[in-house]
Amino acid sequence: MEVSAFRQKVFNATQEIPQGKVTTYKLLAAAIDCDSSQAVGQALKHNPFAPSVPCHRVVRTDLSLGGFAGKTEGPEIKKKKNLLLKEGIRFCDNRFVDPSHLFTFDPDDAV
Numbered sequence: 526m527e528v529s530a531f532r533q534k535v536f537n538a539t540q541e542i543p544q545g546k547v548t549t550y551k552l553l554a555a556a557i558d559c560d561s562s563q564a565v566g567q568a569l570k571h572n573p574f575a576p577s578v579p580c581h582r583v584v585r586t587d588l589s590l591g592g593f594a595g596k597t598e599g600p601e602i603k604k605k606k607n608l609l610l611k612e613g614i615r616f617c618d619n620r621f622v623d624p625s626h627l628f629t630f631d632p633d634d635a636v
Contacts, residue, residue, distance in 0.1 A: 526573050531559075535568040538630070542582040545612045546628035551586045556630040562586070570595045580609040582628075 528536070534557045542548050550562035550569075559565060569580040570592065581604075585591040593605035605619075608614065615623050 528573070531564070532568040535559075535565050536572065536574060536578045537584065539569065539572075539578050539580055541630065542579060542628050545585050545614070546626050547582045547609065548628045548630070549586045549588070549592065550583055552629055553583055556587070566592065566601075576602060576608075581605045582612075 536552070538553055538557050539631070548556075551564045554560070554562045554565045564581075569583060569625075572578050572580045575581070581593060583591065590602055590605055592602075594601040596602060610616070614626055
């Protein structure tokens with residue numbers, strides 16, 4: 526499947542997020558020099574490479590789950606939450622609560 530250069534850039538950066546960590550759409554956008562976290566979200570909405578491109582590891586800036594597979598509620602969001610729970614991410618009222626799991630694309634965060 527052929528994807529645009531922008532989407533490939535988003536997917537490549539998303540692959541850097543290690544298991545057991547999450548990042549935000551805003552941090553991911555900044556990492557690829559993009560001014561629009563919404564554009565990043567749209568690229569991830571159309572991710573044909575999941576789970577090797579782990580879009581479930583990207584959450585909203587307020588640390589709520591955000592979307593998954595184009596949905597913001599229902600079974601898709603339950604699946605996103607379950608994937609993260611399996612990786613050790615802890616939640617309270619569907620919010621990510623442990624800042625030690627936030628990945629910021631800083632070289633010190635590298636696995």
